[in-house]
Amino acid sequence: MDDDQTQDEPRPPVMITCVVDCVGALATGSLHGNLHLFDTNGRRGSVGLGTEQLHTRVDEGDELLWTVMSMECEAHVAIDDVIVDPSVCVPEKHLFPHTGVPYWRATVLRPIDGLIPYQLSLGVGTRTVPMTTETSSPALAGGGAQ
Amino acid sequence: MTQQAGIVVLIDVDAAVESKTLLGNTYLVDNTGVPGCQEEGTEALVTDMQSSHWIDGSQADEQILNWLLYALGSLPPTLPRNYRSDQVRRHERVGHNDATQPEPGHDESAGQGARVRRRGSGVPGRALLDVHGRVLPETADGSHLAHSRPAPVLVDITGEAVDLKIIYPALYGSPDRSTEGWYWSATVDTSRPGTYAYTMTVELRELMHIDGGWHWMPHRMTFDAAIRITSKPCLNGFTGAGIGVLPLPVVESPPEPFPEIVAEPFAEPLVEPLPVL
Numbered sequence: 001m002d003d004d005q006t007q008d009e010p011r012p013p014v015m016i017t018c019v020v021d022c023v024g025a026l027a028t029g030s031l032h033g034n035l036h037l038f039d040t041n042g043r044r045g046s047v048g049l050g051t052e053q054l055h056t057r058v059d060e061g062d063e064l065l066w067t068v069m070s071m072e073c074e075a076h077v078a079i080d081d082v083i084v085d086p087s088v089c090v091p092e093k094h095l096f097p098h099t100g101v102p103y104w105r106a107t108v109l110r111p112i113d114g115l116i117p118y119q120l121s122l123g124v125g126t127r128t129v130p131m132t133t134e135t136s137s138p139a140l141a142g143g144g145a146q
Numbered sequence: 147m148t149q150q151a152g153i154v155v156l157i158d159v160d161a162a163v164e165s166k167t168l169l170g171n172t173y174l175v176d177n178t179g180v181p182g183c184q185e186e187g188t189e190a191l192v193t194d195m196q197s198s199h200w201i202d203g204s205q206a207d208e209q210i211l212n213w214l215l216y217a218l219g220s221l222p223p224t225l226p227r228n229y230r231s232d233q234v235r236r237h238e239r240v241g242h243n244d245a246t247q248p249e250p251g252h253d254e255s256a257g258q259g260a261r262v263r264r265r266g267s268g269v270p271g272r273a274l275l276d277v278h279g280r281v282l283p284e285t286a287d288g289s290h291l292a293h294s295r296p297a298p299v300l301v302d303i304t305g306e307a308v309d310l311k312i313i314y315p316a317l318y319g320s321p322d323r324s325t326e327g328w329y330w331s332a333t334v335d336t337s338r339p340g341t342y343a344y345t346m347t348v349e350l351r352e353l354m355h356i357d358g359g360w361h362w363m364p365h366r367m368t369f370d371a372a373i374r375i376t377s378k379p380c381l382n383g384f385t386g387a388g389i390g391v392l393p394l395p396v397v398e399s400p401p402e403p404f405p406e407i408v409a410e411p412f413a414e415p416l417v418e419p420l421p422v423l
Contacts, residue, residue, distance in 0.1 A: 012291035013277055015219045019154055021177050036175045040219040043161050050173040065277060067222040071154055071177045073214075096279040097233065101225050 015040045016056060016138075018068040018120060022075035025124050031131045035120075037138055046141070052133060055141040060111045064089065064140075066104040068122065077122055079104050080130040084118035088140060112142030150210040152177045153193060153371075155346070159217045159295045163352045168369040192341065193373045195334055209334040211313065211373070213303075215348065217295035221279060230294075234273040237281040274353070274360065286355045299349040300330050301366065307342035307373060311335060315344075339377040345370050 017038045024034035037054035039046050045057035058064065070077045082091035082104050089106035096103065117139045121130040153176045162171040178194045195209050216223060226232070274282040276292040283289065303315040315332035346369055351362040 010288045010291060012219070015277055017156065017216075017218060017222075019156070019175055021175075023177060036173075038156055038158075038173060038218055040158065040160070042158055042171070043164070050175065069216070069222055069224060071152055071175065073223075094278075096221070096225060096229075098236065099225060099229070099279075101222065103222070 011059075011062060012040070013063040013065050014056060014058060016054070016064060016066045018066065018077075018079070018122070019071060020068060020075075020077045020122060020124065021071045022077055022124050023072060025131060026127070031120075031122065031124075031133055035122075035133065048138075052137045054138045055115060056138070058108045058112060058140050058142070060108050062108045064091070064106045064108065066091065066120070075125060077124050078102065079120065080123045081121040082106070082118060083121065083132075084140070085116055088112060088116050108140070112140055115139040115141050150212060151193060151195060152212045152214065155213060155215045155298070155300075155348075156218055157215065157298050157348070157350065158219075159298065159350050159352070160219065162350055162367065163365055166365075166367075168348065168367045172369050174371060193371070195336060195373050195375045209336050211332045211334050213300060213330045213346070215298045215300050217297050217350075219277065219295040220297060221275065221277060221294045223297075225279070229279070230273070230275050233275055233279060234281055237273075284360070286360075290353065290355075290360075293353055296351045296362070299351075301347040301349050303330060303332070303344055303346055305344040305370070307344040310338075310342065312338065312342045312375070313344065313373070334373065334375070336375050339375045341372055341374040343370055343372045 019036040019038070020031070021034040021036075025031055028034065032052065035052050036050050037052060038049050039054060039056045041057045042049055046055060047057075048054045056064070066079055066082055068077050068079050079093075079102065084091065084106075088110065089108050091104045091106040093102050094105050095101065117137070119133050120138065121132045123130045153174055156173045156175075157168065158171040162168050165171065176193045193211070195211070214223075221229070273284075274290070274293045276282055276289065277294050278292070282293060300317075303313075307313045308315065313332040313334050315330055318329055318331050320329050348367055348369070350365045350367065352365060354361050354363045
């Protein structure tokens with residue numbers, strides 16, 4: 001599927017899933033090596049799935065959704081913030097209807113040339129201070145960035 | 147018992163169905179990554195199973211291995227277990243997705259709870275939610291691109307590790323919300339170190355609109371993974387040393403003795419003696 005086709009066809013939301021090894025993160029005090037990121041845009045050119053350096057391929061107008069899950073179902077993890085250049089997108093916290101389960105949502109506001117790094121801030125376990133990814137971790141990738 | 151090992155399997159269902167293979171569309175991660183496993187986050191995961199032998203080499207304990215399968219592009223498993231059917235019932239009762247709008251047919255004079263049941267599919271199991279948790283219309287339109295992908299179904303685990311009786315996999319029922327009530331687990335014989343392959347048979351479901359209705363088209367595929375059993379001795383998780391009693395924390399200097407408490411004498415009671423009658 002080439003870019004011309006994807007521009008014309010309606011596109012589903014791009015879902016970015018964060019999988020956290022909470023025990024590992026709490027034991028090491030870091031998300032490094034304990035965070036795995038995935039998205040649904042692999043066919044359109046996302047790279048780094050399964051790693052912390054996920055580069056999600058996006059276009060202007062794409063809807064982005066971030067959700068998180070723990071490897072151990074007993075452990076708590078939640079997205080505390082998604083920090084990204086506000087000229088690209090402004091993620092906001094939402095709740096699934098009739099629940100207290102949150103997700104983060106944003107719309108890509110402009111075309112992206114290259115990579116736009118962003119940070120994920122996650123609340124893990126009973127820590128009062130969220131853990132944040134490195135500055136060079138995940139990114140939104142425009143056409144030609146791969 | 148050491149910490150149970152968990153393997154999370156995430157599958158890009160749309161890509162797998164389109165390419166008719168799980169290769170390149172399946173991602174495995176496990177929680178044994180702290181000591182180091184191989185190819186984490188890829189489809190070639192080798193799960194490291196260790197710390198189940200005594201220092202003399204004898205087997206100390208069996209290990210437990212769990213598999214949890216999820217689809218990329220689905221509602222998160224942290225939602226309540228009956229969320230989909232609850233949402234569909236709520237939608238059929240109210241008639242729309244916006245909980246802030248008044249319900250059609252609601253008669254204030256008839257008292258709270260008087261509602262007109264709207265016509266819907268009538269079968270919540272057939273209704274679809276999108277990735278926002280909203281009920282999708284029954285007619286085919288572009289909104290169905292955003293439908294929540296159903297979780298892959300693990301049908302069977304076979305292969306070398308099973309044939310050699312290294313793992314004993316089985317499907318178990320569970321009250322846990324994140325497993326939809328079912329999960330695959332295996333007891334691992336850790337007395338035979340080595341790397342053993344196994345094959346997982348998975349059923350994916352593709353949403354198709356056929357003869358005016360929505361249907362799930364099943365696709366059955368397989369992929370391979372492996373476990374590596376090591377003969378490393380058991381370690382104390384707190385100290386990183388061998389098994390034994392937990393050491394007392396090292397104290398650089400002896401603590402200062404508590405200051406001597408000198409009890410003050412009780413004051414004389416300010417009570418006048420009773421008069422003698």
